[in-house]
Amino acid sequence: MRTFSRWLVLATALCGAAAHADDNDLSIARFGIERRGGTGVITSEQLAQASADFRAFARTFGAVMTSANLMPPRTTGHSGYAFNAELSVVSLPESVTLPTERAQPGSLLLPSLHVRKGLPFSLELGGRVGWVEKSSMVTATGELKWAVNEGFTYLPDVGLRLHVTKLFGAHNLDLTTTGLDIGVGKQFPLGGMVTLTPYGGLDLNFVSAASRTLDFDPTRSLEDSQGNQSRDALINTGAYARVSAGDNLTPRFYAGGRFIGGALQLGAEVSITNLGSFDVTGAESRDLPSVVAFNTTLGLDF
Numbered sequence: 001m002r003t004f005s006r007w008l009v010l011a012t013a014l015c016g017a018a019a020h021a022d023d024n025d026l027s028i029a030r031f032g033i034e035r036r037g038g039t040g041v042i043t044s045e046q047l048a049q050a051s052a053d054f055r056a057f058a059r060t061f062g063a064v065m066t067s068a069n070l071m072p073p074r075t076t077g078h079s080g081y082a083f084n085a086e087l088s089v090v091s092l093p094e095s096v097t098l099p100t101e102r103a104q105p106g107s108l109l110l111p112s113l114h115v116r117k118g119l120p121f122s123l124e125l126g127g128r129v130g131w132v133e134k135s136s137m138v139t140a141t142g143e144l145k146w147a148v149n150e151g152f153t154y155l156p157d158v159g160l161r162l163h164v165t166k167l168f169g170a171h172n173l174d175l176t177t178t179g180l181d182i183g184v185g186k187q188f189p190l191g192g193m194v195t196l197t198p199y200g201g202l203d204l205n206f207v208s209a210a211s212r213t214l215d216f217d218p219t220r221s222l223e224d225s226q227g228n229q230s231r232d233a234l235i236n237t238g239a240y241a242r243v244s245a246g247d248n249l250t251p252r253f254y255a256g257g258r259f260i261g262g263a264l265q266l267g268a269e270v271s272i273t274n275l276g277s278f279d280v281t282g283a284e285s286r287d288l289p290s291v292v293a294f295n296t297t298l299g300l301d302f
Contacts, residue, residue: 031050051241068295082115184200268294
C-alpha cells in the first residue's frame with residue numbers, strides 16, 4: 001500500500017509538470033535534479049546537499065512572505081477598522097537559488113490586501129492576503145496584536161503581534177512562518193485630524209517547510225512511472241529533510257512611518273531580514289545573505 005502511494009504521488013507530479021506554469025512558479029525538484037547531475041542514482045550525500053539548498057530557499061522565501069508589517073504598534077481602537085492595499089518590493093539574494101520556472105528574478109513584487117479590526121482591551125485582529133507576481137501562489141496571514149502601551153502623551157506606544165503566514169499554490173511544497181513582532185512608535189498630531197506616526201521594531205520569524213515525494217529524473221515519462229512490474233519507478237525519487245521552525249529563526253528589523261489625514265492612510269516601510277546560517281552535513285556551515293524589502297500602503301482608517 002505504501003509503495004502504491006509513492007507511485008501515485010510520482011505520477012501526479014509528472015502530470016503537474018506538464019501543466020502550464022508561470023515565470024515565478026516554483027519547481028523544488030530542481031535542487032535534487034541539479035545535485036544528481038543528470039546521471040546515475042541520487043546518493044544520500046547528494047540528497048543531503050539538495051536538502052541544504054531547500055533549507056536555504058525556505059528561509060529566503062519565508063522572508064519574502066513576511067517582509068511587511070506596515071502598521072505602528074498603536075491599534076485602531078476597539079470600534080475601529082482599517083482597510084489597506086499594500087505593495088512589497090523584495091530584493092532577492094543571488095547566492096540563494098529560488099527554483100523558479102524561468103530565470104530567477106532580482107526582486108519580487110507582492111501586492112496584498114490587509115484588513116484590521118480593533119477589539120476591547122487594546123487588542124486588534126488582522127488578516128492579509130497577498131499574491132506573488134507572475135505565479136499562481138498566494139500568501140495568507142492571520143495576526144493578533146496587543147498594544148501594551150498606547151495613547152499616552154509622553155510615552156511611546158509599544159505593541160506585540162503574533163502572526164502566522166502560509167503559502168498556497170506551490171506544487172509539492174508546504175511552507176509556513178510563525179512570528180512574534182515587538183514594535184515601538186509614537187503618534188504626533190499635525191493639526192486637526194492629521195497625524196504622523198514613525199515606528200520601528202523587531203520581528204522574530206520561525207520558518208517551517210516540507211516537500212512531498214519528488215522525482216529527480218526529468219527524463220522519466222508518465223508511462224515509466226506507472227505499473228507495478230518493477231521498482232524502477234521509485235529510483236531517483238525522495239523528499240528533502242524537513243525544515244523545522246525551532247531551528248530556523250530569521251529576525252527582521254523594520255522602520256517606517258504612517259500618515260493619516262481624516263480617514264485616508266498612507267505609509268512606507270523598509271525592512272531587513274537576517275537569514276543567518278546553518279550547519280550542513282559533511283560540509284562547512286552555510287551563511288545566507290539578508291533580504292531587503294521596501295513596502296508601501298494606501299488605505300482607509302476609521
